[in-house]
Structure formats: C-alpha cells, structure tokens
Amino acid sequence: MPISKIPDATIKRLSLYNKQLRRLVDENIDIVRSKELADLLSLTSTQVRKDLSYFGKFGRRKKGYDVKLLLSSLCKILGVASDNRIALFGAGNLGRALLGYKGFSERGFCIEAIFDADPEKIGKNFFGKICMPVSDAEKILGEKDIKIAIIAVPDDAVDSVVDIVVRSGVKSILNFTPRRLQVNNDVMVRSVDFTDKLEQLSYFSRHPMDNK
C-alpha cells in the first residue's frame, strides 16, 4: 500500500480521530462505532471508515472499533510517541502561552528548549525551562535530537531563525508568524494564523449562510 497515495485530507483528519479517541478513553468507553465517531466530529461514518482503511483493518464487524487499540494504532501511524521533543523559538507573549499550554504534554509533545534573541530573557526561567540564546540553538538541537520547532518570533526575526532551525536539521516547523516561510521542500511547515480564521468568520457572517 503506497503510503504516498493517502489523501492529504485524510492525514489532517487523523489527528481529529486521535484527539476524540483520547477523550473516549478518558470516559472509559471501550468500543466505538464509525457512526458514533463520525457524529462526534461532524463527519460521515463512511468517511471515517475510508480514512482508516488506508492504513489497515482496525474494526470488528458488527461490533465497531476497540477504542484503545485504534488509538494506539493511530498514534503509531502519526508517529506520536510520548516523547516528541520540540524547540520553541520566541519567548514573547505567544511563546510563553504555548509553554504553559497543557494540550501539548497531554498528547505527547514536550517543549525541551526555549530560545530568544532578547538578552533580557536569556537565562530566565519560563515554566521550568531556561531561556537560551538563539546562537546556541544549533548545538542544543543536535544534542537533544530535536526534530520539530515552533516559531513564535517577531516578524523581522523570522528569516534568520528559520535559517538556524533548518541548519540544525529540523524537518518540521510549526509557524505562528503571519509570514510564509521559505524553505526547501524537504522541510514541512504548518502555519497557524489566527487572523486568517477571523477573516473567514467575517466573510461567512456577511454572506447568506449555506449551512455547513
């Protein structure tokens, strides 16, 4: 089964399934049917089954899916272990909020290092982590074998930080700046822009709502 044929849209939904399954585990629910999972996520049962079918057969006819089993399978597929180490660049308002965000650790991601350019911040302790100078990043990322970086620096620092991050061998970047990152196509970037989403909301609030 050529992995590259898996639809992009399916990959994006995998983390939704993953998240919902965690919730079901918390609720001590052992079995879930595709229809139930779909309803919880506003999808169709067919879509859920089709998505999963790209990776194998996880269900039991007539019964549904063993929640824990499916969750652990999805974790394996997504490569989500309990030790996904991340480096954070930028200890401003946003960066510090991300540091304090419990959702990361709950799902196996751990911010292992913080970097900032501001000498004021170097050496300071944020949520138990010491902020380090960006110039140390290359060395430390190598030492700690960190493969994912979060970028939450001011606009004008983006290029130089991305440069360092990529030089350090990072292949995955979560970008919180509104800038589009210029990287080779062996580096995967996912961007989060809050304002984009607000604009979309703004659009829909002004146009006759076709339900969705």
Next chain:
Amino acid sequence: MPISKIPDATIKRLSLYNKQLRRLVDENIDIVRSKELADLLSLTSTQVRKDLSYFGKFGRRKKGYDVKLLLSSLCKILGVASDNRIALFGAGNLGRALLGYKGFSERGFCIEAIFDADPEKIGKNFFGKICMPVSDAEKILGEKDIKIAIIAVPDDAVDSVVDIVVRSGVKSILNFTPRRLQVNNDVMVRSVDFTDKLEQLSYFSRHPMDNK
C-alpha cells in the same frame, strides 16, 4: 452570481491574498501580477485568477492588479472593516497572549471586551482592557454589538461559555479549545488546535516525503 457556489477552498485563500496584499502595500508596490502573487503564496497563477473571478474582474489585461484596489475589494468581500469588534472569553495564558497579539489590530480586528470566570481576574486590567465576569457577557455583547467571540477557556467551562455566547447573538466563534463545539448551524465555528498541527508534522516527518 450565486455566492453560495463559491468553493470553500477559495474563501480560505482570500485571507491569504488579503494578507499578502497588505505586505505589498507596505513595500510600496502598486501593481502585482497573478503569477507574482501566486509565487509569494506557493500557489499557481491560474488559481489566483480563478479565485478572484468568482467575485468579479479586478485586473487589467497585460498589466496585472492594482494592489490597493484589489486589497480594498477583498476587504469588502471578506467584510473586513477597521472595526471588527471581538469579545474574548478566558484571560488565561493563551487569552492574554491573544490580547497582546498585534496581528489582530493590524488587520482590523479589535478585542473590545474580556470575560473570565475567575473572581481573581475580574476587574484586572489586561493590555488596557478590564476583565469582566462572564455573567455580564450577554448584556455587554448586546450593547457593543459584538458579533465575533474568541473562546480560550479551560475545557470544562466550554459548554457553558458557548451557551452564553450563542444566546448573546454571536454568529461567529473562533475556538481555541480542543473541544468540538456543539452549536446550531447558523453559528460558524473555526477552530485552532496547535496539537493537531504538530501531529500532522509528526506524521510527515516519519513518512517518505512526497514533496508538497
């Protein structure tokens, strides 16, 4: 031209165009060709033209697009004025980071009111705004005619806050919690989940990269 026939994917790209055009204005660039705009956003020129064509004709043959004119047209389409008022629910780490986030005001969004359930926080000043009790929300949202809410409250408070928000007549919600919001389909929700994106990065970092 039935507005409801416009692809969802196009709407999502409108704010990318909007953002890039703002940047071009800052750089004193007056004219942009679809190819240039496309390259800046890693799209194709055809896609840019097609997207715009759903809304009208904005370009000049052989010349390209007048940056300011196109920007103002897009703003009109998106309904982005300079006075999009927002209410923020939740003054925790994330909420406060959003308050300090300059990207909002730069693009015409303004957080007009902050609500929190924690008595400790009520009355406190965050970035020039006084935090108010959630119980006041319905009154104040009506008074200030706020139509967009950002939800950044703890997981267990989500349901009650969403309830109040919807009762107050808000039709657009930007959701920062990992929970899927249960609302009528006349309320539009856009969700931001950082961890989802990290998981996607994790997936791609573990599978043979087909360029993208």
Next chain:
DNA sequence: AAGTTGGTGTGAATAATATCACATAATTTT
C-alpha cells in the same frame, strides 16, 4: 496603424476528495 506581446478571465479537462451501494463477516435471534 498594423503586428506582436503578455497579461487577464474562463469554459473544458483533469485530479482529488467524498459519498454511495453493497459484498462480507461477525453476532444475535428464532
């Protein structure tokens, strides 16, 4: 002023994604 160039705008073709329809297989019912 006729010809050429270089861009937009758009119907038609293709590709990607979601849905349908049903074969299949466990489980329960009779």
Next chain:
DNA sequence: AAAATTATGTGATATTATTCACACCAACTT
C-alpha cells in the same frame, strides 16, 4: 443451526477543486 441483523471495508460513482488551454484585449513595437 439456519435466518436475520448490523457494522465493517471497499469498488464504483458523484462531487468538488485544480489545472489546462485559449479567447480576448490593452499596451508596446516597428
């Protein structure tokens, strides 16, 4: 133990989104 039920897994189909191919036109060129 055969029949009925119910949920999965999947090829075929429908829908949605992207790309192609080119008509068209405004600005340059000669």
